[in-house]
Amino acid sequence: MKLSYYPGCTLKTKAKNAEDSAIASLATLGIELAELPRWNCCGTVYSFAGDEELHQLAPVRNLIRVKETGNDKVVTICSFCYNTLKRADLLVTSNPEKMHTINTFMEEEIDYEGDVSVVHLLEVLRDDIGWESISEKVQVPLKELKVAPYYGCTLLRPQDIAIDDVEKPIIMQDLLKALGADIIDFPYATECCGSYQIISNPDFVSQRAWDILSSAVRRKVDAIVLSCPLCDSNLGQKQKELMQTHSEFKGIPILYFSQLLALALGLDLEVCHFELNYVDPRPLLKSKKLIP
């Protein structure tokens, strides 16, 4: 199976570890991710304004790119891209007038008619491949690795684009279980990390990061697993500072779910790019005998 793939800005720069591990894993699972030609920024944060459509042009233009390839489905790996593209599609499909305005504005493009479905990689793993098939392909079971799935906001909210239950999601738990890991639930799994406030109120994001990380540490979690590059940055980059302000805090690795997928599938460790993680997970993975 070949699926259209929308990468977005961060996966091509700071989150190569998410992208490379995801593409390689899917190839092993029989799905080729074909990067969209001429993709542009998704808009990053969805615009809530009801009185203007300008901010919806960028995501809709990407959906037109998908349509041009002849596909009716596009996969995202970044949670923010998923949210923005999915919500833009939902907005125009539920509002023909807005769809008409946008199509008229983008005269040079073919019309978008709500003909592309936006899915996140986790949904592909659950719905197109299935946990059992993934489990059968595991070469390196993540035995005794205690992981806490962390969803953040954009995969789950608002409700109409949620990839799973809004308050009690299990999709990442199911994946990690299939990979042989021990799952530890923690109460901050669906709470916001502070998001883009990192550029204006970094201290408040430190407080959020501390609440989330310390909760995981209290539950004796080995690593937090997530999908969103902004959560990864906020929870990962804040740790140096938090180790200084909280002397008892020794740090906790943050991993993309796709890195653990690639590891468990026995892929070349190069595609995992563990060296790019903000907190080096290799000592932990070595201690669990998951990497040499």
Next chain:
Amino acid sequence: MRIVISTETLYSDFVKKVEAISEQTLPSCYQCGKCSAGCPMCFAMDLLPNQIIRLAQLGLEDDITKANTIWICASCITCSVRCPRGVDLARVMEALRLITSRKNIDQVQIPAIPKETIAELPQLAMVGGFRKLTA
């Protein structure tokens, strides 16, 4: 907190503008406080989210503008998914932000961001932040 209520503010263009941009019906809120109870950023807010929507219902624009609340909101949408009255408070917050941003007022001074921060942060943090916090 003491507030002055008047028909002047109650029926002001401000209330209509917030409703038009947010596509929400402000009087739907009955002040249960669930939005504030679940807000992950409320520890840093001058006024709680439920207080902001109450002030918006009453058209008290100045009181809202004086508080930092709308600029601390991280658009996580927890309030919206939990509201028993179906009010999308995240959209109300955005409407309130836009009323200021559309006057060409920035909350983040981009040139003042240190180079190291720009080098460290992922692109989506900056694009997202600029879109929510600048004109």
